[in-house]
Amino acid sequence: MGKKPASKVRSKARYHHGELREALIAATRQLVEERGAEKFTLADACRVAGVTTAAPYRHFRGKQEILEEIASRGFEELRKRSMTVVAERGEGTLEGIIAMGQAYVAFAVEETAVFRLMFGQEPSLKKAEHVVGTGHDCFTNVIDQVALYCKRNRVRGDAQEIALRLWTFVHGAASLLIDQDYNAVAPQIDVNRLIASATPGLLAASPRSSKG
Amino acid sequence: MGKKPASKVRSKARYHHGELREALIAATRQLVEERGAEKFTLADACRVAGVTTAAPYRHFRGKQEILEEIASRGFEELRKRSMTVVAERGEGTLEGIIAMGQAYVAFAVEETAVFRLMFGQEPSLKKAEHVVGTGHDCFTNVIDQVALYCKRNRVRGDAQEIALRLWTFVHGAASLLIDQDYNAVAPQIDVNRLIASATPGLLAASPRSSKG
DNA sequence: GTTGCGATGTAAGCGCCGCTAACATATGTT
DNA sequence: AACATATGTTAGCGGCGCTTACATCGCAAC
Numbered sequence: 464m465g466k467k468p469a470s471k472v473r474s475k476a477r478y479h480h481g482e483l484r485e486a487l488i489a490a491t492r493q494l495v496e497e498r499g500a501e502k503f504t505l506a507d508a509c510r511v512a513g514v515t516t517a518a519p520y521r522h523f524r525g526k527q528e529i530l531e532e533i534a535s536r537g538f539e540e541l542r543k544r545s546m547t548v549v550a551e552r553g554e555g556t557l558e559g560i561i562a563m564g565q566a567y568v569a570f571a572v573e574e575t576a577v578f579r580l581m582f583g584q585e586p587s588l589k590k591a592e593h594v595v596g597t598g599h600d601c602f603t604n605v606i607d608q609v610a611l612y613c614k615r616n617r618v619r620g621d622a623q624e625i626a627l628r629l630w631t632f633v634h635g636a637a638s639l640l641i642d643q644d645y646n647a648v649a650p651q652i653d654v655n656r657l658i659a660s661a662t663p664g665l666l667a668a669s670p671r672s673s674k675g
Numbered sequence: 676m677g678k679k680p681a682s683k684v685r686s687k688a689r690y691h692h693g694e695l696r697e698a699l700i701a702a703t704r705q706l707v708e709e710r711g712a713e714k715f716t717l718a719d720a721c722r723v724a725g726v727t728t729a730a731p732y733r734h735f736r737g738k739q740e741i742l743e744e745i746a747s748r749g750f751e752e753l754r755k756r757s758m759t760v761v762a763e764r765g766e767g768t769l770e771g772i773i774a775m776g777q778a779y780v781a782f783a784v785e786e787t788a789v790f791r792l793m794f795g796q797e798p799s800l801k802k803a804e805h806v807v808g809t810g811h812d813c814f815t816n817v818i819d820q821v822a823l824y825c826k827r828n829r830v831r832g833d834a835q836e837i838a839l840r841l842w843t844f845v846h847g848a849a850s851l852l853i854d855q856d857y858n859a860v861a862p863q864i865d866v867n868r869l870i871a872s873a874t875p876g877l878l879a880a881s882p883r884s885s886k887g
Numbered sequence: 888g889t890t891g892c893g894a895t896g897t898a899a900g901c902g903c904c905g906c907t908a909a910c911a912t913a914t915g916t917t
Numbered sequence: 918a919a920c921a922t923a924t925g926t927t928a929g930c931g932g933c934g935c936t937t938a939c940a941t942c943g944c945a946a947c
Contacts (some may be wrong), residue, residue, distance in 0.1 A: 520927070
């Protein structure tokens with residue numbers, strides 16, 4: 464009992480971790496992906512990283528700030544994926560645009576918790592400048608592709624509005640899929656096919672709609 | 676109404692509340708709408724209802740079960756709204772279907788927190804039978820309208836798939852709107868117009884080839 | 888009307904959380 | 918070597934979800 468400097472099983476019970484910031488981000492990301500962002504506790508992340516629960520406050524203002532960092536990195540990765548996929552399928556083509564949508568959903572499925580953080584309701588995240596900034600860059604990419612498509616195919620219509628339609632649809636698909644809301648209604652749905660089949664209709668110019 | 680002789684006037688500090696279950700549901704709904712479902716604490720609801728924090732456990736298994744009840748009632752209200760709006764605009768018409776989508780978004784805007792509960796990721800809600808059931812009924816309504824529309828307009832295509840497309844789009848619009856994700860990209864967006872302009876394209880049968 | 892009992896509320900308390908303040912240790916510059 | 922700073926620890930505050938044991942109420946049987 465009492466105090467003693469007895470070493471633990473750990474090779475070297477360092478007093479200082481050394482890379483605690485990154486270690487906490489990694490632990491948080493893992494735990495959030497496992498148990499969901501709502502059930503995540505900072506204390507658990509501390510245990511994974513092997514530090515006490517007060518340690519994180521040397522690197523982050525609080526729990527929220529770790530989540531912000533993860534969301535911001537998520538936008539960067541999503542943008543990277545989009546650009547990669549479009550480069551493979553062809554800039555400004557229908558196939559490229561469909562592939563972007565499918566990549567969006569794939570990201571949501573593979574990094575569900577990060578995706579939820581990125582687009583969730585947490586108001587403090589909406590105010591974090593670098594989060595909003597990376598998100599905006601991400602969308603600009605879509606507009607560019609749509610504008611190019613419209614130009615090539617002589618589609619009359621605002622590229623921004625068409626891009627918004629596409630984003631809306633694809634985001635809906637991703638949300639309903641990861642929240643398992645399709646299950647009660649169409650458990651066997653193939654979302655990639657759904658996107659491929661809906662995209663052409665969304666890419667058309669706005670029809671003269673009969674008021675709404 | 677007054678099948679019960681219970682005193683309507685709040686007498687002084689009764690030991691028994693009398694209608695605690697409903698009072699807690701009401702308090703929860705209010706608090707969740709004010710501060711968000713994640714920040715909501717059962718203890719606060721108890722304070723609003725004027726009881727101790729142990730009282731709810733006579734009526735609910737725990738915090739989660741109150742939220743389930745609210746989600747379930749939300750589905751019922753959403754279905755009611757949908758049916759009302761379609762009855763006004765015309766069964767199986769384009770206008771009726773657009774109006775349903777707009778009603779969906781209106782519900783999400785007016786009852787944001789309830790909407791999030793209904794379609795959120797909380798896994799325990801997905802297992803609650805009456806929640807899933809009412810959600811399913813809600814969607815069946817959409818399929819019926821689309822099927823009727825397709826028959827009248829001789830659209831070849833699976834009504835279920837087309838309904839899924841519509842739901843996907845409209846759910847995406849509602850999500851992006853209430854999570855304020857449009858803000859970083861198109862702050863002035865008119866979602867009702869977006870729905871009206873996108874719906875015709877979504878109602879078409881799956882194209883066998885894109886234009887050109 | 889009294890009595891007994893189930894339903895419903897309170898009081899007290901456990902373990903966990905986010906966060907803070909004061910203290911201890913490591914790191915690097917001079 | 919000595920200090921300044923960065924980084925981790927110990928101890929603790931208030932709050933939460935939930936449980937157990939006790940108090941009170943309402944109603945039915947006698």
